[in-house]
Amino acid sequence: xxxxxxxxxxxxxxxxxxxxxxxxxxxxxxxxxxxxxxxxxxxxxxxxxxxxxxxxxxxxxxxxxxxxxxxxxxxxxxxxxxxxxxxxxxxxxxxxxxxxxxxxxxxxxxxxxxxxxxxxxxxxxxxxxxxxxxxxxxxxxxxxxxxxxxxxxxxxxxxxxxxxxxxxxxxxxxxxxxxxxxxxxxxxxxxxxxxxxxxxxxxxxxxxxxxxxxxxxxxxxxxxxxxxxxxxxxxxxxxxxxxxxxxxxxxxxxxxxxxxxxxxxxxxxxxxxxxxxxxxxxxxxxxxxxxxxxxxxxxxxxxxxxxxxxxxxxxxxxxxxxxxxxxxxxxxxxxxxxxxxxxxxxxxxxxxxxxxxxxxxx
Amino acid sequence: xxxxxxxxxxxxxxxxxxxxxxxxxxxxxxxxxxxxxxxxxxxxxxxxxxxxxxxxxxxxxxxxxxxxxxxxxxxxxxxxxxxxxxxxxxxxxxxxxxxxxxxxxxxxxxxxxxxxxxxxxxxxxxxxxxxxxxxxxxxxxxxxxxxxxxxxxxxxxxxxxxxxxxxxxxxxxxxxxxxxxxxxxxxxxxxxxxxxxxxxxxxxxxxxxxxxxxxxxxxxxxxxxxxxxxxxxxxxxxxxxxxxxxxxxxxxxxxxxxxxxxxxxxxxxxxxxxxxxxxxxxxxxxxxxxxxxxxxxxxxxxxxxxxxxxxxxxxxxxxxxxxxxxxxxxxxxxxxxxxxxxxxxxxxxxxxxxxxxxxxxx
Numbered sequence: 001x002x003x004x005x006x007x008x009x010x011x012x013x014x015x016x017x018x019x020x021x022x023x024x025x026x027x028x029x030x031x032x033x034x035x036x037x038x039x040x041x042x043x044x045x046x047x048x049x050x051x052x053x054x055x056x057x058x059x060x061x062x063x064x065x066x067x068x069x070x071x072x073x074x075x076x077x078x079x080x081x082x083x084x085x086x087x088x089x090x091x092x093x094x095x096x097x098x099x100x101x102x103x104x105x106x107x108x109x110x111x112x113x114x115x116x117x118x119x120x121x122x123x124x125x126x127x128x129x130x131x132x133x134x135x136x137x138x139x140x141x142x143x144x145x146x147x148x149x150x151x152x153x154x155x156x157x158x159x160x161x162x163x164x165x166x167x168x169x170x171x172x173x174x175x176x177x178x179x180x181x182x183x184x185x186x187x188x189x190x191x192x193x194x195x196x197x198x199x200x201x202x203x204x205x206x207x208x209x210x211x212x213x214x215x216x217x218x219x220x221x222x223x224x225x226x227x228x229x230x231x232x233x234x235x236x237x238x239x240x241x242x243x244x245x246x247x248x249x250x251x252x253x254x255x256x257x258x259x260x261x262x263x264x265x266x267x268x269x270x271x272x273x274x275x276x277x278x279x280x281x282x283x284x285x286x287x288x289x290x291x292x293x294x295x296x297x298x299x300x301x302x303x304x305x306x307x308x309x310x311x312x313x314x315x316x317x318x319x320x321x322x323x324x325x326x327x328x329x330x331x332x333x334x335x336x337x338x339x340x341x342x343x344x345x346x347x348x349x350x351x352x353x354x355x356x357x358x359x360x361x362x
Numbered sequence: 363x364x365x366x367x368x369x370x371x372x373x374x375x376x377x378x379x380x381x382x383x384x385x386x387x388x389x390x391x392x393x394x395x396x397x398x399x400x401x402x403x404x405x406x407x408x409x410x411x412x413x414x415x416x417x418x419x420x421x422x423x424x425x426x427x428x429x430x431x432x433x434x435x436x437x438x439x440x441x442x443x444x445x446x447x448x449x450x451x452x453x454x455x456x457x458x459x460x461x462x463x464x465x466x467x468x469x470x471x472x473x474x475x476x477x478x479x480x481x482x483x484x485x486x487x488x489x490x491x492x493x494x495x496x497x498x499x500x501x502x503x504x505x506x507x508x509x510x511x512x513x514x515x516x517x518x519x520x521x522x523x524x525x526x527x528x529x530x531x532x533x534x535x536x537x538x539x540x541x542x543x544x545x546x547x548x549x550x551x552x553x554x555x556x557x558x559x560x561x562x563x564x565x566x567x568x569x570x571x572x573x574x575x576x577x578x579x580x581x582x583x584x585x586x587x588x589x590x591x592x593x594x595x596x597x598x599x600x601x602x603x604x605x606x607x608x609x610x611x612x613x614x615x616x617x618x619x620x621x622x623x624x625x626x627x628x629x630x631x632x633x634x635x636x637x638x639x640x641x642x643x644x645x646x647x648x649x650x651x652x653x654x655x656x657x658x659x660x661x662x663x664x665x666x667x668x669x670x671x672x673x674x675x676x677x678x679x680x681x682x683x684x685x686x687x688x689x690x691x692x693x694x695x696x697x698x699x700x701x702x703x704x705x706x707x708x709x710x711x712x713x714x715x716x717x718x719x720x721x722x723x724x
Contacts, residue, residue, distance in 0.1 A: 020379040023675075277668050277669040278668070279669065298385060306638050315385040
């Protein structure tokens, strides 16, 4: 089967690498030079999207902020996974939040603002708030913290619409990967604790307590009439899980499934997209990752990291290192949660020293 | 680093796929169209071996029956892993057996024959014997069973030299993957039980009892002044392990390390070849494989196999299906040895029905 991946980033790169064992070929659409272009069986430039879709039996985006023409064309041909509705919902945060609230999912308080002024006013009413641009934001981009001890400079708020969310003083952040196949069968990976820095995932570890997350993701998969792997991010507060947001795709917080699990999120998604069966995922061993943000896994780093037990480094091979840019990640497994946490700390220290902020800072 | 793989078969294909996470690029030398050519960063035709070696920082054969010019040229440049001595020893079975006997490794009785006539005479003296062509034999090729209940037709014995081995009525076959780095540090995977049919691996499962195998492989790695992953095959007889043969490379019986282990044999070998550290391998879960011999993993097979829990199919994508040809394999993990064995049986049944012999027959 010919699988088309829209996007040439690291998610597509890992999907192809994990998909090599399956009897498929992989084609990508996007800017040349991305990690996925280097390993695909063929690459198409964005303007060749029709030829790309026509060549493929199934088309899946590695990332939702992508060219809509391609997704619409693939959807009309019946080749798009996940369905168009779940993807377009993600293009507007206000729309996403409203969808979730209208269907009774547990969320923090939020309000929609049609201008920066309205956003500032609504934020003041909430006391401490996170103001998020409705469009184009991910990995902390377009997010502003107002009213708290470390507010973002207000003048930064650009023109546009916003979602103004109450600031949630969470105990922890977590995420859960679920999937749904074309017959509506649902499966789940183990939920993970996530540690974010400046809106970007620093590290995570699985398993963590469920706290109702499976039930929520299960219902969301049905509400979205979803096909494929879906990632949902949560705030854990006082023993409850509140939905933060979802991602209609494989997700950074699911990279831990590459090792220590019976199936990776990438193979899982590909199998569903291509109509192959997926038995329930099994976590063999506590697993986690540490992201390499703003720094390349090169020089002495790989040797230092790989000398730790049960560690794997993933170098995405991006052309240019930038602050806040994900250049790679480190997978870890361990015989216990405690040892996993110790090893995670050690990897963070090796990558960032005592202060990750110079790599994660805006 | 640029890694050069001599050969374009499935071992090179898996080495590249498993090596994608490392910060290396992969080049292959060999006939075009092989599985590894399709995923490499570049492919060289056999006659371009000098350009290939010059381009690469390290060169490793996926298979020992390969073009010696390339290996010699790479060795002269100090780029060859494993060392030339271990590779050339494997080109002649008589030489290999003599090397092992001279160093006191536990072996079955054997004799060298310079002609088919001498081989027949020596075989008659042993009663029941396996006569093996000294050169070019692997996967049961060039092997003749004499004097037993199902002897090979004697007229098949071609001209050439032979090793005449006593037939060992083993309790089981097993193998062990060991490794040695440039500083002489040695590591071991879990040994596996192997089930062969007509000289070709049908299935295997790890772990199995050690019975002295680690000690033997450890000494062999030193005797060969080895660098990289080495596979040693054993006969288990009455609680003792006798060396059958070794393979100076990753090996079919090590494919189980692709799932359920902290590191696969492929990444293990690549890390040593490129000077990256390897901590001691950990087996997370009983693991094994079933080879797809003489039949393509296509049609309904992938869906049927992948519906079993903790199963992965590997399709090598070879151009042509032939009897006795390895077209792919199935990885299995399970919560216990017992369940692994049940699942293995089921996979064998799905692949071959009640009679594998029509796929394994000569």
